[in-house]
Amino acid sequence: MSAPSTPILQVNQVTKTFGGISALNEVSFDLHAGEILGIIGPNGSGKTTLINGITGFIELTAGEVFFRGEKISGKPAHKIADMGVTRTFQIMRPYYSLPAYKNLVIPLFSPRAKRTGGWRGGGKLGDRNTVSIDILEELGFERESFVPYKKASNLPTGYLKRMELARCLALNPEIIICDEVFSGLSMSEIASMVPLVERLQMEGITLIMIEHRLRELFRVANRIMVLNFGEKLIEGTAEEVMADEKVKEAYFGSEAVEEVMDHA
Amino acid sequence: MQILIYGTINSVALALFALGFALVYGVSRLPNFAHGALYVLGGFITWTFVNSLGLNYLVSIILALVANGIIGALIYQFVLIRIRGMEISEIIASYAMGLAILEGLRWGGFKGMTYMLPAFIEGSTEIAGVPVDYQRLLVVGIGAAVVTILWLFTHYTRVGLALRGVAQDERAAMMLGIDSDRMALAAMGFGSMLAAMAAIVLLPLGSIVVEAGYNVLILAIAVCIVGGLGSWMGAVLAAFIIGFAQILTVVYLGAHYQMVVALSAIIITLILRPSGLFGRQKELEERV
Amino acid sequence: MKESTGQRRKERLDRGIKVRSEGLYALMSWRELSYLFFPRLVLIGGILILPLVVPSMYWQRVISIVCIYALLALSFDFLAHYVGLVSLGGAFFIGTGGYLAAILNTSFGLPPLLTIPIATLLGAFICTLLLFPCLPLRGVYFAIVTLMYPLLLARVIEALDILGGTDGILGIESFANRWVEQYFIILIVLFFLFGTRRLVNQDIGLVFRAVKDNDQSVRASGISITYYKTIAVFISSAIGCLAGAYLVHLYMWAGLSTFALDFSILPIAATVIGGAGTLVGPVLGAFILVPISELLRAFGTLRIVFYALILLAFIIFRSEGIMVYGQRKYHQFEKWIKV
Numbered sequence: 001m002s003a004p005s006t007p008i009l010q011v012n013q014v015t016k017t018f019g020g021i022s023a024l025n026e027v028s029f030d031l032h033a034g035e036i037l038g039i040i041g042p043n044g045s046g047k048t049t050l051i052n053g054i055t056g057f058i059e060l061t062a063g064e065v066f067f068r069g070e071k072i073s074g075k076p077a078h079k080i081a082d083m084g085v086t087r088t089f090q091i092m093r094p095y096y097s098l099p100a101y102k103n104l105v106i107p108l109f110s111p112r113a114k115r116t117g118g119w120r121g122g123g124k125l126g127d128r129n130t131v132s133i134d135i136l137e138e139l140g141f142e143r144e145s146f147v148p149y150k151k152a153s154n155l156p157t158g159y160l161k162r163m164e165l166a167r168c169l170a171l172n173p174e175i176i177i178c179d180e181v182f183s184g185l186s187m188s189e190i191a192s193m194v195p196l197v198e199r200l201q202m203e204g205i206t207l208i209m210i211e212h213r214l215r216e217l218f219r220v221a222n223r224i225m226v227l228n229f230g231e232k233l234i235e236g237t238a239e240e241v242m243a244d245e246k247v248k249e250a251y252f253g254s255e256a257v258e259e260v261m262d263h264a
Numbered sequence: 265m266q267i268l269i270y271g272t273i274n275s276v277a278l279a280l281f282a283l284g285f286a287l288v289y290g291v292s293r294l295p296n297f298a299h300g301a302l303y304v305l306g307g308f309i310t311w312t313f314v315n316s317l318g319l320n321y322l323v324s325i326i327l328a329l330v331a332n333g334i335i336g337a338l339i340y341q342f343v344l345i346r347i348r349g350m351e352i353s354e355i356i357a358s359y360a361m362g363l364a365i366l367e368g369l370r371w372g373g374f375k376g377m378t379y380m381l382p383a384f385i386e387g388s389t390e391i392a393g394v395p396v397d398y399q400r401l402l403v404v405g406i407g408a409a410v411v412t413i414l415w416l417f418t419h420y421t422r423v424g425l426a427l428r429g430v431a432q433d434e435r436a437a438m439m440l441g442i443d444s445d446r447m448a449l450a451a452m453g454f455g456s457m458l459a460a461m462a463a464i465v466l467l468p469l470g471s472i473v474v475e476a477g478y479n480v481l482i483l484a485i486a487v488c489i490v491g492g493l494g495s496w497m498g499a500v501l502a503a504f505i506i507g508f509a510q511i512l513t514v515v516y517l518g519a520h521y522q523m524v525v526a527l528s529a530i531i532i533t534l535i536l537r538p539s540g541l542f543g544r545q546k547e548l549e550e551r552v
Numbered sequence: 553m554k555e556s557t558g559q560r561r562k563e564r565l566d567r568g569i570k571v572r573s574e575g576l577y578a579l580m581s582w583r584e585l586s587y588l589f590f591p592r593l594v595l596i597g598g599i600l601i602l603p604l605v606v607p608s609m610y611w612q613r614v615i616s617i618v619c620i621y622a623l624l625a626l627s628f629d630f631l632a633h634y635v636g637l638v639s640l641g642g643a644f645f646i647g648t649g650g651y652l653a654a655i656l657n658t659s660f661g662l663p664p665l666l667t668i669p670i671a672t673l674l675g676a677f678i679c680t681l682l683l684f685p686c687l688p689l690r691g692v693y694f695a696i697v698t699l700m701y702p703l704l705l706a707r708v709i710e711a712l713d714i715l716g717g718t719d720g721i722l723g724i725e726s727f728a729n730r731w732v733e734q735y736f737i738i739l740i741v742l743f744f745l746f747g748t749r750r751l752v753n754q755d756i757g758l759v760f761r762a763v764k765d766n767d768q769s770v771r772a773s774g775i776s777i778t779y780y781k782t783i784a785v786f787i788s789s790a791i792g793c794l795a796g797a798y799l800v801h802l803y804m805w806a807g808l809s810t811f812a813l814d815f816s817i818l819p820i821a822a823t824v825i826g827g828a829g830t831l832v833g834p835v836l837g838a839f840i841l842v843p844i845s846e847l848l849r850a851f852g853t854l855r856i857v858f859y860a861l862i863l864l865a866f867i868i869f870r871s872e873g874i875m876v877y878g879q880r881k882y883h884q885f886e887k888w889i890k891v
Contacts, residue, residue, distance in 0.1 A: 105758050
């Protein structure tokens with residue numbers, strides 16, 4: 001697959017330091033409309049910090065982020081989400097005291113959903129409860145079962161992970177940045193998530209996926225970027241990345257790479 | 265010169281008010297809103313020992329310190345331990361406890377000007393032409409001593425180090441086998457002892473009144489907020505900032521403004537820099 | 553839903569009628585309709601009849617005071633349990649609303665019919681403006697700020713000797729007659745009680761609850777939490793200021809004691825006793841606590857000790873409160889079963 005040429009998101013020399021320790025060091029990359037960019041790297045390599053920086057959940061020490069040519073770094077998180085750059089959280093953050101479908105009423109109530117109609121314009125047509133159940137059904141919550149009506153605190157991880165995605169979808173997003181949506185899921189749950197991600201791409205949503213599950217990631221991602229100690233090591237296709245010596249040494253250890261490549 | 269001397273004395277007094285509160289919050293993240301009540305209680309216990317039981321002054325001071333420490337520990341063991349971690353309940357319960365103690369004392373007849381503790385040393389001297397009585401000098405001396413002892417205690421004794429451990433990272437401390445509940449209990453005990461200590465040192469300067477409980481609580485909170493909740497050394501420095509600010513306003517604006525200074529210090533600090541001047545920013549930074 | 557005690561555990565089952573009356577089916581029979589509406593009717597009817605059955609004017613006055621505390625408790629409960637901002641600022645709201653109404657009445661000669669709504673809105677505006685910079689604060693910090701504001705305002709008024717200084721503002725107009733006085737506040741309480749109950753179940757109410765549950769997630773949904781917190785604080789302080797404005801017309805006097813901590817603590821006690829997060833509970837709590845406090849007036853400050861201890865007991869042993877307990881008994885069977 002060849003990526004389209006216009007970058008939808010440009011990340012320029014992004015740096016973040018926490019009290020003298022740099023968590024991100026001059027990371028730059030472009031994201032093209034319609035593609036899936038995978039970001040991998042060992043624990044503590046700054047992946048989540050990068051997401052937090054892009055989406056405005058932490059203030060960047062230096063560097064800029066542009067969305068469709070407009071500078072978004074420095075804007076508050078809700079403004080960035082309002083423009084269509086949405087994210088999921090690695091540690092799921094549902095509203096535990098509300099039923100699953102009521103969880104989605106909140107993003108559907110946001111200014112963006114009101115303006116653009118939310119997920120497939122449904123926010124403008126129906127009442128929000130119905131639309132949120134539509135979204136949940138799309139993501140594999142059985143409409144006729146009790147699942148969408150259960151309190152979020154009673155739902156298992158798999159459903160909560162999908163609810164994170166559902167929250168982004170409800171906003172009718174342009175970019176979804178997924179922070180480890182596959183981690184903590186069983187193999188069968190992952191198997192059901194992969195086609196979902198592919199379907200989102202087909203509908204024209206651009207995705208950034210941070211993952212530890214390399215096999216699944218390499219199946220869906222167009223490009224891979226590797227972070228280590230807050231620095232960008234390499235960017236390229238899965239094969240290029242895997243072939244790179246620096247990546248092998250710094251991150252995987254050679255055996256792991258071979259194992260992954262066997263499966264890929 | 266007068267401002268310098270009285271500012272220092274006032275600052276040390278504030279630090280004495282605040283140390284107990286800071287200790288308890290630092291160790292157990294428990295905003296002890298009963299602190300002011302424990303202060304007044306400490307004063308009245310000492311008074312009772314001296315006047316009703318006729319004990320020697322020094323003996324009654326020691327007994328009062330111990331008694332107040334035990335009361336604080338009991339409050340923790342029977343009330344606060346059950347609601348630890350629920351911030352709202354902690355505030356409400358400790359405040360209700362303080363309210364019950366203070367209003368109970370008031371109902372019990374402890375009001376008016378009759379309740380006074382004798383000064384340790386009578387008389388006064390002059391420093392650079394400013395008359396200062398010995399008791400006030402003693403306040404500074406004891407205040408410095410308390411801070412030093414507290415510092416030595418938390419840096420060189422097992423219990424003290426354990427307290428600091430819990431204060432820095434409760435979970436890590438628990439993994440190392442430190443019982444965080446027992447440490448919080450100890451902190452409440454020491455905190456109330458410090459409250460009693462402050463009362464015993466400062467009350468001879470005036471009479472014991474129930475209302476002081478509320479003011480002491482506000483001052484302690486002000487000092488701890490400005491210094492950064494949980495930061496003990498910050499509290500001491502903040503005590504000096506607020507202490508001098510208070511004396512300056514009293515001299516140039518009038519006595520009415522003394523509390524206004526403390527209250528606005530709280531609000532301004534919380535608006536501009538909630539972690540205080542020396543607090544650890546970590547807690548307030550968004551953790552995503 | 554289960555508590556275990558030794559070898560037995562308590563099992564709780566929903567009553568059949570509760571299950572049947574959920575959703576649309578509730579309209580099927582009178583029995584089910586009345587199951588749903590009976591508690592509400594008892595509450596509304598009870599409050600409306602109360603002024604007619606109490607023995608003396610003194611107790612009618614007590615009812616008015618109860619209503620003031622009920623409003624404050626409602627405002628506290630809404631803000632603390634639906635938005636997650638623990639405000640100990642009952643006295644702040646009462647004082648602001650009260651002084652505003654007093655100024656409007658004595659300096660501008662407006663009748664209570666105008667001063668109360670103006671003081672409500674203007675007071676809510678002022679309170680929100682003052683609390684606005686504190687909105688990012690959480691937990692203890694917000695609580696401390698709201699606790700300190702009324703104390704600060706009281707000391708400032710005292711120090712600057714403005715607005716009547718320590719004497720307060722005298723000669724405020726009272727209501728036309730005691731029935732107006734009584735039923736005005738009762739209707740207001742009912743209005744805000746059912747109003748807030750409805751509000752928290754609307755979509756905007758869901759956003760409030762979401763802010764309490766997980767504010768990061770709300771931000772990720774493209775919603776400004778500051779905006780919604782501001783709205784919530786405005787609503788809450790409007791309720792408080794309304795109570796304050798009514799209070800000064802009731803007492804015909806506005807003084808520093810409107811900033812007294814009683815107005816911050818008693819509503820919280822009422823909320824804890826009545827049942828936090830139920831909105832009805834706090835109102836009931838006020839109806840229980842304030843009269844008891846009045847009965848104990850002869851004991852002087854002992855009554856404060858008394859209600860502080862009740863509060864402590866409830867926080868420690870029955871933190872769910874009367875209302876949640878009652879709801880459970882109404883909706884569910886309980887039985888002990890052997891494990």
